[in-house]
Amino acid sequence: MNNIDEKIEMRSASIVKTSAIGIFINIFLVIFKASVGVLTNSIAIILDAVNNLSDILSSTITLIGAKLSEKKADREHPLGHGRGEYLSAMTVALIILYAGITSLIESIKKIIRPSIIEYSNISLFIIFFSIIIKIFLGLYTKKVGKKLEAQPLIASGTDALFDAIISTSVLASAIIFIVYGISLEAYVGTLISFVIIKSGIEILMESIDEILGKRVDKSLISKIKKTICEDHGITGVYELILHNYGPKKYIGSVHIEIPDTMTADKIDVLERNIVDNILTKYGIFLTGISIYSINTKNPEIAEMHLNILKIATGFEGVLQFHAFYVDLDLKTIRFDIILDFSVSDRKKLHREIKEAVKKMYPGFKIYIRTEINTDI
Structure with a gap:
């Protein structure tokens, strides 16, 4: 036992x-x-x-x-x-x-x-x-x-x-x-x-x-995120979702942000360490860990990141901006935003942000994913 x-x-x-x-x-x-x-x-x-x-x-x-x-x-x-x-x-x-x-x-x-x-x-x-x-x-x-x-x-x-x-x-x-x-x-x-x-x-x-299914206590969310970030190579933790199956019985999933230089074998070891650590420390089993890759090879992309961050967070109702990645060969820009529950027309806000980014970078295809606020 x-x-x-x-x-x-x-x-x-x-x-x-x-x-x-x-x-x-x-x-x-x-x-x-x-x-x-x-x-x-x-x-x-x-x-x-x-x-x-x-x-x-x-x-x-x-x-x-x-x-x-x-x-x-x-x-x-x-x-x-x-x-x-x-x-x-x-x-x-x-x-x-x-x-x-x-x-x-x-x-x-x-x-x-x-x-x-x-x-x-x-x-x-x-x-x-x-x-x-x-x-x-x-x-x-x-x-x-x-x-x-x-x-x-x-x-x-x-x-x-x-x-x-x-x-x-x-x-x-x-x-x-x-x-x-x-x-x-x-x-x-x-x-x-x-x-x-x-x-x-x-x-x-x-x-x-x-x-x-009420919102999980913020202090627990913060502790789990902090524990996950202790693993080497993780630059961000997002969308931690915990499903309650009784008092102190949680099953969850999470998104982590890692450098685009990390190979599959290292990612496998990293994921296993995260699952084991969270289970041991909190008794919570993470059934899924999704990966966000971040650019680390091109300084030009760092400037693009900053510009688009300012655009997205400049809109009222945007709580968080993450999962930013640019593919210069395919000419694609993708990122996620988390919207506040007060936003009544999510599709309209999504369209306005996309149009603003497209105006600054007309030669790129823009992919934006809007997420629900589960852990902020």
Whole structure:
């Protein structure tokens, strides 16, 4: 077993352990809160117990998602099952939404038809005790989730912290009721319900973003590019594209710029070194490395490079200019440009740049390739 496989197994084991802790703690809290809620006729405490049932479900789903994501690749899923973790995070988010909507409905009912609430010292103590437990559980689960970049754990931890907020509001409402005879429980419950619903929507959208393919963190892109440039002979790294197949599971491709004097045998060794280095250092497998050749034999071309660089980058929306190569024998000029997503008419901009270059160098055929902004 290599180092990467060991890290994946350790990560999965940590998620399973954290989820199991959450399940056992919530089972304990459900029994206590449900008992207190029935004895005191408090809908808020009963809803608290229901919330803990949803926490048990969310922790169980997180556990199942972790076990699913660590399954080995097979014929039907050659890139593994890592994205299953995002599906479990979406499910947990839906549970949070359900809890928030249910709480809102019950709180509104309580406002319309208030009932007599009774609190005892033991019930207040249990509520306080559950607050302490949920705060520690929530902070612990979120901390582990952020460390492991496990969205389901972060969602479960967030859910636990919201439970602590709900319980705190119940406790505060109980104290106000006992001291002043004013019942605020339903109103506070309504307000907190909206906060829970908002959190559920945010977690759901974040999970959807991961599945749809959101932009990879810029710091990771920069580190990988810097590592690639450490190999001798590489003058530029462009269009690094990483495809996410689960937390910390990336497969990618990249373009590198090398001198036109480098032979095929040296390029082969260079590519193998890059793939091995990136896999060892970041656990990312580069499935394709494309080559850009740069002119090194003719100083006249260096001046052409500078002139055309000024032309291309002078247009609004051009973020980068690279892969420049001139063939004096064939009378061709080729280069790539990366355009900002704000450019509405990419074909028009492409045509205008081509016309500007053609005007300066009328005897050449101009080939321009426009790329999407994946790593800037």
